[in-house]
Amino acid sequence: MTIRRFCCSFCFLASVALNLFFVISPYYLSDWKKQKLSNWAEEAAAEAEAVALISCSGHGRAYLDGVVVDGKPVCECNTCYEGPDCSLLNPDCAADVNSGDPLFLEPFWMQHAASSAVVVAGWHRMSYTFSDHSYISQELENHIRRVHAVARNAITKGKHLIFGGGSTQLLAAAVYALSINLSSPAEVVAAVPAYPVYKEQTEFFKAKQFEFHGDASSLRNGTSNTIENVIEFVASPNNPDGNLKKAVLEGPSVKTIHDYAYYWPHYTAIPAPADEDLMIFTMSKLTGHAGSRFGWAIVKDKNVYENMLQYKSLADSGTSKDTQLRALKLIKVVLENGGRGIYNFAYKTMRGRWTKLNHVLSLSKRFKLQEIPPSFCNYSRTVRGASPAYAWLKCEREEDSNCSAVLQAAKIIGREGSLFASDDRYVRLSLLRSQDDFDLLLRRLNDLISKEKGAQTM
Amino acid sequence: MTIRRFCCSFCFLASVALNLFFVISPYYLSDWKKQKLSNWAEEAAAEAEAVALISCSGHGRAYLDGVVVDGKPVCECNTCYEGPDCSLLNPDCAADVNSGDPLFLEPFWMQHAASSAVVVAGWHRMSYTFSDHSYISQELENHIRRVHAVARNAITKGKHLIFGGGSTQLLAAAVYALSINLSSPAEVVAAVPAYPVYKEQTEFFKAKQFEFHGDASSLRNGTSNTIENVIEFVASPNNPDGNLKKAVLEGPSVKTIHDYAYYWPHYTAIPAPADEDLMIFTMSKLTGHAGSRFGWAIVKDKNVYENMLQYKSLADSGTSKDTQLRALKLIKVVLENGGRGIYNFAYKTMRGRWTKLNHVLSLSKRFKLQEIPPSFCNYSRTVRGASPAYAWLKCEREEDSNCSAVLQAAKIIGREGSLFASDDRYVRLSLLRSQDDFDLLLRRLNDLISKEKGAQTM
Numbered sequence: 070m071t072i073r074r075f076c077c078s079f080c081f082l083a084s085v086a087l088n089l090f091f092v093i094s095p096y097y098l099s100d101w102k103k104q105k106l107s108n109w110a111e112e113a114a115a116e117a118e119a120v121a122l123i124s125c126s127g128h129g130r131a132y133l134d135g136v137v138v139d140g141k142p143v144c145e146c147n148t149c150y151e152g153p154d155c156s157l158l159n160p161d162c163a164a165d166v167n168s169g170d171p172l173f174l175e176p177f178w179m180q181h182a183a184s185s186a187v188v189v190a191g192w193h194r195m196s197y198t199f200s201d202h203s204y205i206s207q208e209l210e211n212h213i214r215r216v217h218a219v220a221r222n223a224i225t226k227g228k229h230l231i232f233g234g235g236s237t238q239l240l241a242a243a244v245y246a247l248s249i250n251l252s253s254p255a256e257v258v259a260a261v262p263a264y265p266v267y268k269e270q271t272e273f274f275k276a277k278q279f280e281f282h283g284d285a286s287s288l289r290n291g292t293s294n295t296i297e298n299v300i301e302f303v304a305s306p307n308n309p310d311g312n313l314k315k316a317v318l319e320g321p322s323v324k325t326i327h328d329y330a331y332y333w334p335h336y337t338a339i340p341a342p343a344d345e346d347l348m349i350f351t352m353s354k355l356t357g358h359a360g361s362r363f364g365w366a367i368v369k370d371k372n373v374y375e376n377m378l379q380y381k382s383l384a385d386s387g388t389s390k391d392t393q394l395r396a397l398k399l400i401k402v403v404l405e406n407g408g409r410g411i412y413n414f415a416y417k418t419m420r421g422r423w424t425k426l427n428h429v430l431s432l433s434k435r436f437k438l439q440e441i442p443p444s445f446c447n448y449s450r451t452v453r454g455a456s457p458a459y460a461w462l463k464c465e466r467e468e469d470s471n472c473s474a475v476l477q478a479a480k481i482i483g484r485e486g487s488l489f490a491s492d493d494r495y496v497r498l499s500l501l502r503s504q505d506d507f508d509l510l511l512r513r514l515n516d517l518i519s520k521e522k523g524a525q526t527m
Numbered sequence: 528m529t530i531r532r533f534c535c536s537f538c539f540l541a542s543v544a545l546n547l548f549f550v551i552s553p554y555y556l557s558d559w560k561k562q563k564l565s566n567w568a569e570e571a572a573a574e575a576e577a578v579a580l581i582s583c584s585g586h587g588r589a590y591l592d593g594v595v596v597d598g599k600p601v602c603e604c605n606t607c608y609e610g611p612d613c614s615l616l617n618p619d620c621a622a623d624v625n626s627g628d629p630l631f632l633e634p635f636w637m638q639h640a641a642s643s644a645v646v647v648a649g650w651h652r653m654s655y656t657f658s659d660h661s662y663i664s665q666e667l668e669n670h671i672r673r674v675h676a677v678a679r680n681a682i683t684k685g686k687h688l689i690f691g692g693g694s695t696q697l698l699a700a701a702v703y704a705l706s707i708n709l710s711s712p713a714e715v716v717a718a719v720p721a722y723p724v725y726k727e728q729t730e731f732f733k734a735k736q737f738e739f740h741g742d743a744s745s746l747r748n749g750t751s752n753t754i755e756n757v758i759e760f761v762a763s764p765n766n767p768d769g770n771l772k773k774a775v776l777e778g779p780s781v782k783t784i785h786d787y788a789y790y791w792p793h794y795t796a797i798p799a800p801a802d803e804d805l806m807i808f809t810m811s812k813l814t815g816h817a818g819s820r821f822g823w824a825i826v827k828d829k830n831v832y833e834n835m836l837q838y839k840s841l842a843d844s845g846t847s848k849d850t851q852l853r854a855l856k857l858i859k860v861v862l863e864n865g866g867r868g869i870y871n872f873a874y875k876t877m878r879g880r881w882t883k884l885n886h887v888l889s890l891s892k893r894f895k896l897q898e899i900p901p902s903f904c905n906y907s908r909t910v911r912g913a914s915p916a917y918a919w920l921k922c923e924r925e926e927d928s929n930c931s932a933v934l935q936a937a938k939i940i941g942r943e944g945s946l947f948a949s950d951d952r953y954v955r956l957s958l959l960r961s962q963d964d965f966d967l968l969l970r971r972l973n974d975l976i977s978k979e980k981g982a983q984t985m
Contacts, residue, residue: 109640110572117568117646134852145658170654178649182567188575191636191643194818200603234843273841277733360652360848383731385692389850390818394592
């Protein structure tokens with residue numbers, strides 16, 4: 070009996086002791102863990118997670134560096150949404166499909182929150198240069214080469230890479246690099262309709278060594294002998310119309326800058342890997358991070374590459390190391406599963422939008438969209454329907470000579486054709502913005518076309 | 528007895544149940560927590576912390592985006608240190624005091640790991656612009672204004688702020704902005720000795736609207752009537768010599784760009800808050816983050832500000848949002864305790880180096896340092912001894928006309944005077960690099976001066 074009582078008491082005491090251990094140990098363990106791992110990044114992680122939890126009704130989001138009210142960053146709403154939680158749609162608001170803000174990719178990154186987050190330590194890469202004395206992360210360069218190999222859209226082997234502040238900066242760097250030491254100023258041209266920045270940059274920088282000349286075709290029409298020192302910009306797919314383009318001009322005194330911002334499976338079938346002397350890409354249209362201002366040029370000629378490096382060095386002494394770190398993390402996600410994650414998401418989204426837009430506009434005789442035939446894609450190894458970044462809309466009626474004004478009256482903000490050195494009968498509608506922007510565009514177009522039908526039946 | 532036995536059994540069972548709860552609950556709790564908080568940033572935090580734990584003997588560090596060997600980023604060693612853990616000092620290695628890499632601030636950020644870390648979410652600020660359609664974070668702008676108020680080094684009230692890729696980009700933007708629409712090209716000048724980038728940029732960009740003219744004093748010597756459209760760069764404290772400077776030229780056709788990169792309590796006594804029309808600052812020399820390429824200009828005139836905005840827009844469409852987010856976090860740390868943390872650390876370090884250098888060189892008749900008298904500092908409200916970013920060393924011996932070569936022979940790499948449009952009898956030694964670089968500089972100087980003494984006694 071005494072033994073049994075002793076056993077019973079012992080078991081009881083042991084059990085209570087175990088209880089005590091469970092109650093106390095977490096404090097000691099966490100202290101020990103803190104000392105060993107020195108969890109300095111946890112606070113920042115918790116802070117970012119807390120901001121991500123702020124609810125903005127799916128029509129906005131809060132950011133870590135947003136304006137703070139009552140100790141919390143406020144919701145920043147998508148265009149046309151209002152209220153503290155972005156739940157109110159302003160019924161009179163115009164559909165904004167003006168800029169090329171690639172916000173359609175935002176949901177992809179929210180779905181890949183854990184793999185795309187990056188922690189920047191306070192002492193991360195404080196130096197001007199990497200340890201090889203360059204402005205460029207070797208790891209990032211390697212990953213970018215892999216991205217092209219996987220997307221099968223460009224051949225990087227035997228070529229040099231240089232980073233820049235988006236493709237914007239690299240376009241300027243390329244013009245400078247190609248026009249150093251010429252006997253006479255280079256004429257800068259681009260086939261119409263053309264991305265306006267080519268002209269705007271060339272004219273603003275007012276360099277002695279180059280000047281903007283206009284449409285590339287104007288030089289082709291002359292005799293080839295008169296062509297001296299020409300730099301042609303070739304955007305393919307073209308901004309605004311999404312067509313795959315080749316250089317208009319050729320010859321020993323013609324240099325070409327290939328702007329491949331949209332040469333990704335998102336926006337076009339890839340007929341073959343590009344293998345040009347000077348190719349410019351941007352993260353903005355690959356991952357959707359326009360705000361990060363990160364692009365790269367792939368350059369064959371060593372002299373041209375070195376001239377571009379010199380431009381970069383004097384323009385801003387290299388691309389932000391914070392941005393390079395983030396780009397590396399994002400590009401690792403792009404590379405997962407042979408790119409299937411992002412390329413499928415992006416193509417499906419853009420293809421869906423293009424199909425819906427075509428459907429809505431098929432009910433109208435007043436407007437016409439550009440035609441892009443299905444074609445074989447070297448990435449997906451299938452024939453694919455079009456999925457352009459922009460609609461290049463034409464107003465067909467005689468009296469609608471200012472198409473952008475016609476749309477503006479119907480609460481649709483596009484970009485007028487004349488900005489692309491084309492006719493104002495055309496207008497560019499951006500299809501790569503947020504789902505809210507696209508939905509509102511469809512709604513406004515539907516309204517406009519319903520009126521057209523109404524007028525016809527009256 | 529039965530009641531007592533029942534109580535005893537009940538307590539025992541309750542205790543066992545409690546133990547079971549403690550054993551099982553963490554799994555359920557953590558699952559619940561995961562669902563609720565969706566700890567997407569934890570993986571990134573753990574990854575960054577693991578890299579920070581890689582030991583590089585205090586003479587290097589591993590980075591998240593470093594080259595990976597055996598699954599881990601490798602140590603990147605300070606100059607002259609070698610080996611997988613950077614523990615080996617190469618005895619023949621030259622002291623590199625050439626560039627202005629502000630690595631002396633790295634230990635400060637390691638000491639403030641938790642408060643300076645930042646998590647960038649995959650979907651952070653993907654748009655080209657902030658919600659007010661600007662390229663500039665309003666929160667960051669507000670914090671930068673506070674930094675100047677606390678450091679008492681500049682008056683920002685009633686002035687516009689614009690961000691750029693370090694001060695480098697803003698120097699160019701300012702020259703463009705000040706020379707738009709002039710009747711004749713602007714002459715760009717700077718008093719000698721001058722930071723070489725003023726000349727290099729102006730000459731490389733070859734704009735029709737400005738050209739480099741050289742030393743500012745050359746224009747002062749002429750009659751003032753001949754001065755037409757001049758842009759003068761004024762660096763204060765001056766790079767290379769650390770002197771506080773005023774503009775050499777004045778008059779209705781003279782515009783001045785004040786480069787205040789070093790106008791912080793780290794490097795100089797602040798006589799009074801600067802209140803000029805166009806002032807340029809850079810994070811590189813405030814927090815030490817040269818690699819982030821972040822600077823700002825404070826501009827009084829609205830037209831000049833808008834011209835600079837246009838330059839920025841066409842040069843690279845704004846400063847990286849990732850960098851702006853990080854800058855905000857770093858500047859919040861700068862602002863802690865009225866700036867005492869960073870300003871005391873930085874002044875103490877730079878003052879200590881200057882004192883040691885003066886001590887070593889006081890033993891020599893061959894070399895002379897610039898003299899900077901103690902003066903009243905508006906930040907500390909005390910009279911403070913000099914703490915310049917650079918030594919501007921003069922070789923006193925007749926035969927030492929190439930001072931940089933003399934030092935190079937003694938394994939010290941400085942920057943030759945002629946680069947600053949001065950005499951090669953001068954050489955600039957950088958004092959703001961890592962402690963290892965500074966220690967090696969002292970060692971090499973000691974060796975050189977011992978030889979001088981040895982030669983004297985022989």
